[in-house]
Amino acid sequence: MNDGVNGVALGVFIFFFLAVTVMGFLAARWRKAENEHSLDEWGLGGRSFGTWVTWFLLGGDLYTAYTFVAVPAAIYAAGAAGFFAVPYTILVYPLIFTFLPRLWSVSHKHGYVTTSDFVRGRFGSKGLSLAVALTGILATMPYIALQLVGIQAVLDVMGVGGGENTNWFIKDLPLLIAFGVLAAYTYSSGLRAPALIAFVKDTLIYIVIAVAIIYIPIKLGGFDEIFASADKKYTEAGAGGLIPPAAAQWGYATLAFGSALALFMYPHSITATLSSRSREVIRRNTTILPLYSLMLGLLALLGFMAIAAGVLVTNPQLAIPQLFEDMFPDWFAGVAFAAIGIGALVPAAIMSIAAANLFTRNIYKDFIKPDATPAQETKVSKLVSLLVKVGALIFVLTMDKTVAINFQLLGGIWILQTFPALVGGLFTRWFHRWALLAGWAVGMVYGTIAAYNVSTPTQKHFGGSSAEIPGIGEIGYIGLTAFVLNVVVTVVLTFILKAAKAPEGVDETSPEDYTADAGDPGVKQELPKVGAGH
Amino acid sequence: MSDAPEVNRGVVTPVRVVIALCLIAPFVAMLWVGSYAKTDPELAGIPFFYWYQMLWVLISTLLTMVAYKLWQRDQRARASQKGGAPE
Numbered sequence: 001m002n003d004g005v006n007g008v009a010l011g012v013f014i015f016f017f018l019a020v021t022v023m024g025f026l027a028a029r030w031r032k033a034e035n036e037h038s039l040d041e042w043g044l045g046g047r048s049f050g051t052w053v054t055w056f057l058l059g060g061d062l063y064t065a066y067t068f069v070a071v072p073a074a075i076y077a078a079g080a081a082g083f084f085a086v087p088y089t090i091l092v093y094p095l096i097f098t099f100l101p102r103l104w105s106v107s108h109k110h111g112y113v114t115t116s117d118f119v120r121g122r123f124g125s126k127g128l129s130l131a132v133a134l135t136g137i138l139a140t141m142p143y144i145a146l147q148l149v150g151i152q153a154v155l156d157v158m159g160v161g162g163g164e165n166t167n168w169f170i171k172d173l174p175l176l177i178a179f180g181v182l183a184a185y186t187y188s189s190g191l192r193a194p195a196l197i198a199f200v201k202d203t204l205i206y207i208v209i210a211v212a213i214i215y216i217p218i219k220l221g222g223f224d225e226i227f228a229s230a231d232k233k234y235t236e237a238g239a240g241g242l243i244p245p246a247a248a249q250w251g252y253a254t255l256a257f258g259s260a261l262a263l264f265m266y267p268h269s270i271t272a273t274l275s276s277r278s279r280e281v282i283r284r285n286t287t288i289l290p291l292y293s294l295m296l297g298l299l300a301l302l303g304f305m306a307i308a309a310g311v312l313v314t315n316p317q318l319a320i321p322q323l324f325e326d327m328f329p330d331w332f333a334g335v336a337f338a339a340i341g342i343g344a345l346v347p348a349a350i351m352s353i354a355a356a357n358l359f360t361r362n363i364y365k366d367f368i369k370p371d372a373t374p375a376q377e378t379k380v381s382k383l384v385s386l387l388v389k390v391g392a393l394i395f396v397l398t399m400d401k402t403v404a405i406n407f408q409l410l411g412g413i414w415i416l417q418t419f420p421a422l423v424g425g426l427f428t429r430w431f432h433r434w435a436l437l438a439g440w441a442v443g444m445v446y447g448t449i450a451a452y453n454v455s456t457p458t459q460k461h462f463g464g465s466s467a468e469i470p471g472i473g474e475i476g477y478i479g480l481t482a483f484v485l486n487v488v489v490t491v492v493l494t495f496i497l498k499a500a501k502a503p504e505g506v507d508e509t510s511p512e513d514y515t516a517d518a519g520d521p522g523v524k525q526e527l528p529k530v531g532a533g534h
Numbered sequence: 535m536s537d538a539p540e541v542n543r544g545v546v547t548p549v550r551v552v553i554a555l556c557l558i559a560p561f562v563a564m565l566w567v568g569s570y571a572k573t574d575p576e577l578a579g580i581p582f583f584y585w586y587q588m589l590w591v592l593i594s595t596l597l598t599m600v601a602y603k604l605w606q607r608d609q610r611a612r613a614s615q616k617g618g619a620p621e
Contacts (some may be wrong), residue, residue, distance in 0.1 A: 044589075070554055082589065086587045087590070090594045092592055093560075094558070094560055094598060097598060222579055223580050224577030226579070243571045243572060243581065243583045245569070245571075249568055249571060256564060256565070257561075285604050286598050289596060290594065290598075293591040294591050297588045297591065301580075506535070
């Protein structure tokens with residue numbers, strides 16, 4: 001893979017990269033608002049995005065390096081098991097449809113910017129709000145780490161990364177440069193930068209997919225050939241296969257279901273949702289977002305094509321970039337690499353902004369400096385967005401990069417534990433705040449310990465995200481097991497606390513708030529002063 | 535319509551049941567892995583396992599669209615009912 005630098009591909013890659021960087025800086029002037037120093041402005045793009053921008057933005061953070069590096073890599077290495085990402089994204093849309101409009105409404109009524117804001121308002125509990133905020137920030141880091149791994153894979157295949165025997169600084173230099181550019185333009189433009197770049201990114205990706213999905217199978221002799229040679233490889237290797245064996249089906253289903261439940265708990269998905277113009281925009285979006293799932297499925301098949309094309313890499317993350325380099329003319333390989341690289345940058349930017357918002361609103365303002373001015377808030381957010389990326393870098397440098405999908409699954413284990421408080425809270429006030437906090441703690445501790453104990457030949461701890469489900473005996477996604485435990489603890493304790501008449505906390509929302517739409521009394525289209533108000 | 539407001543204002547209506555079914559169907563289909571973990575019949579060389587799940591992307595999109603349209607109608611009907619016969 002390190003057979004020298006691919007000059008043409010690198011040139012094209014750099015061209016797109018620079019174009020996008022310039023766009024990032026100019027984005028600050030796009031749809032400029034009155035008050036650019038408010039957190040709402042920097043962090044939510046003024047909450048004025050319509051269906052299409054929202055679609056690009058949501059797509060921008062749902063389909064990432066996860067989609068075109070980690071998932072095909074999992075297929076390349078293990079076959080059918082990696083395809084769980086398709087049912088995962090299918091299940092996401094009915095979920096969005098059901099609960100996100102309620103979150104939009106109540107957030108716009110009360111000026112909530114984060115899930116923690118909502119939890120605090122709903123349950124009158126700063127402790128619970130803090131728990132949700134910390135979980136969000138923690139869970140985002142490995143997800144950003146996955147993006148960095150994606151960029152690194154591309155740079156590696158282009159020959160920029162250096163081999164195993166160069167020192168770590170040279171080896172990671174391209175990664176650090178990419179990281180620096182990302183940090184710089186996110187810092188200056190906020191959410192507007194990724195939204196604008198998302199257009200470029202998606203256009204590039206669609207072109208690359210269209211070409212890859214038509215051109216590569218023809219070159220390889222059709223899908224018959226592709227699946228036949230993949231089947232042969234799995235049989236010879238004695239690992240993986242074209243369909244999941246009975247013993248792996250629990251794992252497949254729980255990974256899909258757990259990931260689907262987790263996705264909309266992430267701060268960045270919420271950010272994209274809240275920046276849409278109206279409640280209807282969200283529901284309308286659920287009918288067009290599945291286009292991305294189709295793309296995900298097609299990209300996943302590239303894992304098989306890499307096998308059929310004879311791509312041999314020890315790090316499966318390099319399989320797809322290597323396939324592109326082998327199959328495409330140099331200039332188009334450059335376009336494909338740019339698509340992957342930018343496709344990792346955009347979500348990384350959105351994720352770090354979202355995590356930063358969470359810190360500022362729910363930790364800095366609630367616990368450190370309650371009388372912060374909007375300008376101070378924005379400043380803190382920008383700084384934290386840098387720190388979150390540094391955290392992600394630590395994950396990249398310490399965890400096994402050859403199974404990058406684990407980064408995302410590890411984040412999922414944690415973020416899923418905020419589901420009962422958030423989604424439960426959107427539909428009912430029955431749960432007791434202390435019970436939710438206890439359930440969260442149990443889920444977090446169980447999930448972290450279970451994940452810590454998973455070992456692989458290459459890594460002693462955090463080697464995977466599936467383990468035996470206690471009581472059932474099948475192997476399943478740890479995140480979902482922890483989630484079930486969390487819910488059980490929450491329900492039982494709620495009964496006990498209610499019987500003991502523990503104080504419920506003040507609910508500042510009312511039932512009508514959950515169905516209000518843009519134009520209804522009290523719902524503001526833009527909330528430029530929200531940073532100062534709450 | 536206005537002479538049977540109780541029926542129409544209930545929380546569970548036939549339309550809502552259909553909406554719920556549209557939203558639940560993908561879960562049943564996708565989580566029941568055993569129902570599709572096989573290679574035959576193939577489609578253009580692609581094993582059943584793969585094209586079946588891809589097909590469900592389209593099916594679930596259609597179902598979500600139906601749910602969306604029904605929900606809009608449901609909401610409009612409720613709004614006009616409220617406006618028409620204030621109590």
